[in-house]
Amino acid sequence: MTETAEQDLRIQVRGLAKSFGDAHVLRGIDFDSPRGSSTVLLGPSGSGKTTLLRSLNALETPERGVVRIxxxxxxxxxxxxxxxxxxESGRLRAQSGMVFQTHNLFPHRTVLENIIEGPVIAQQRPKEEAVAEAKVLLDQVGLGDRADAYPYQLSGGQQQRVGIARALALKPRVVLFxxxxxxxxxxxxxEVLAVIKDLAADGWTMVIVTHEIRFAGQVADQVLFLDGGVIVEQGPPSQVIEHPQEERTQRFLKRILDPG
Incomplete structure (x- = not known):
């Protein structure tokens, strides 16, 4: 790899391995994510997708392997x-913002207060600056008029969009979904997928675990199909989703896209 190509990489993963007891969940994962690209992780339940995602910001601690952001x-x-x-783990974690399956908002705080919590408390940034940036982010996710609302006053989709704004407020290098x-x-x-598409168009570097296959085809620059803790197939969505080469990938997509 040339020096220029390496500088264009935002994420590099080499030899990532993780076990839970006797279960080998990741078995030597290697991949790169260029700056400004979207990487989608597909695979059946138990294939290692979420463990891989959580390893990228050290929420899980692999036994071996290197992660560079x-x-x-x-x-x-x-x-x-x-x-x-x-x-050391904290330095890696600070490079990314995480959007979880459930939004995990503080119920007793307003939307605005939820978003500024990380920048003000964790990053020690001035509150006035955090508030101004939070309002811009709320406009970006289509919730500019909901800054003073409480989570119970929002739909699930709106709460998840607040969760996205909260992750972006930390000014991460990478956003993990x-x-x-x-x-x-x-x-x-x-409504949530539309926000993620907008982030991709804006050049955010993202790694996304999803079962939304058609969405993956629209947003991904590269797709990694995992099974049994290994990457079975990887490439652009035009290959992995539309013309998969591996029989295991073909069976998975057929089951998801044509369950009948």
């Missing part, structure tokens, strides 16, 4: 114990 690199096999290890529509009623899925 821009200039921050963690070699998990050499991760120190105690405070030093937590500090863990099945962001799986907990939503079907009629609310589209």
């Amino acid at each position: 821009d200039e921050v690199e963690v070699d998990f096999a050499a991760l120190p114990t105690g405070k030093a290890g937590r500090r 863990d099945e962001p529509t799986s907990a939503l009623d079907p009629e609310l899925v589209g």
Whole structure:
């Protein structure tokens, strides 16, 4: 790889391995995500998608493997114990914003208060600056008029859009989505997916776990199909989704797209 090509990479993963007891969930994962690209992780339940996503920001700690986001690199096999290890993991975690399956908003705080919590408390940024930026983000996700609302006053789709704004408020290098529509009623899925498409168009670097195959085809620059803790097939959606080469990928997509 040339130096220029390496500088264009935002995420590099090499040899990532993770077990839970006797279950080998990740078995040596390698992939790159260029700056400004969207990577979608597909695969059946238990294939390792969420564990891989959570390993990218050290919410899970692999036994071995290297994750690099821009200039921050963690070699998990050499991760120190105690405070030093937590500090190193924290540096990696600070590079990304995470959007979970459920929005996890503070119920006793307004939408605006939820969004500024991280920038003000965790990042020690001035409150006035955080508020101004939060209002811009709320406009971006289509909720500019809901800053003073409480979570119970919002639909599930609106709460998830607040969750996206909250992740972006941390000014991450990478945004990670863990099945962001799986907990939503079907009629609310589209509004969340539309926001993610807009982020892709704006050049955010994203890694997305989803079962929304058609959405994946629209938003992804590359698709990784995982099964049994390994990447079975990877490439652009025109290959992996429209013309999969591996029989396991073909069976998975047929089951999802043509369940009858």
